[in-house]
Amino acid sequence: EFVLTQSPATLSLSPGERATLSCRASQSVSSNLAWYQQKPGQAPRLLIYDASNRATAIPARFSGSGSGTDFTLTISSLEPEDFAVYYCQRRSNWPPITFGQGTRLEIK
């Protein structure tokens, strides 16, 4: 069974700090890895696709890296609006189309 494991489950930081979120795949996904941000009551928003490409209108403080099984989402300097839940996904039109369990980024 294909699994994406995100860590940590919760990350407590202050505005202006750097956030590093991890996503590990149980088998290689090449670069077919996306990151989403979700705020309460809203649908997820695509942040990063193909591991390291920012989606349309995503600020430069968001960056992604990695390939194969280990991926990282970095937010260089947290803004108040960045506190949300973040999900990684093996992004494909064909299975496995799996999401990680999410990382909650909360204000310290």
Next chain:
Amino acid sequence: EVQLLESGGGLVLPGGSLRLSCAASGSTFSNYAMTWVRQAPGKGLEWVSVISGSGDTTYYADSVKGRFTVSRDNSKNTLYLQMNSLRAEDTAVYYCVKDLPGTTFNYWGQGTLVTVSS
């Protein structure tokens, strides 16, 4: 601009059925595979099903296989999810997603809530 509008959610008894719809606008509907993703209250995202642009290829998560059926009517720009034998654990907000992997093209509807309870 791409817009996706889900409908058909509501309260249903365990063992009951419900059909969700997702009306799409803003781009050529038949050019894109369409996906259903759900989110149980307070939980994470779970992929449910995907259907090819032509509708001739479908896949399901193991948790819904044999109970849910995805379909589409390209003449009406509408995606469907027929849900049978519903269980309490199917309670979730259901999103339809129009996605083109490898690009920045990724659109979600606002979601429709399905509650399975007696």
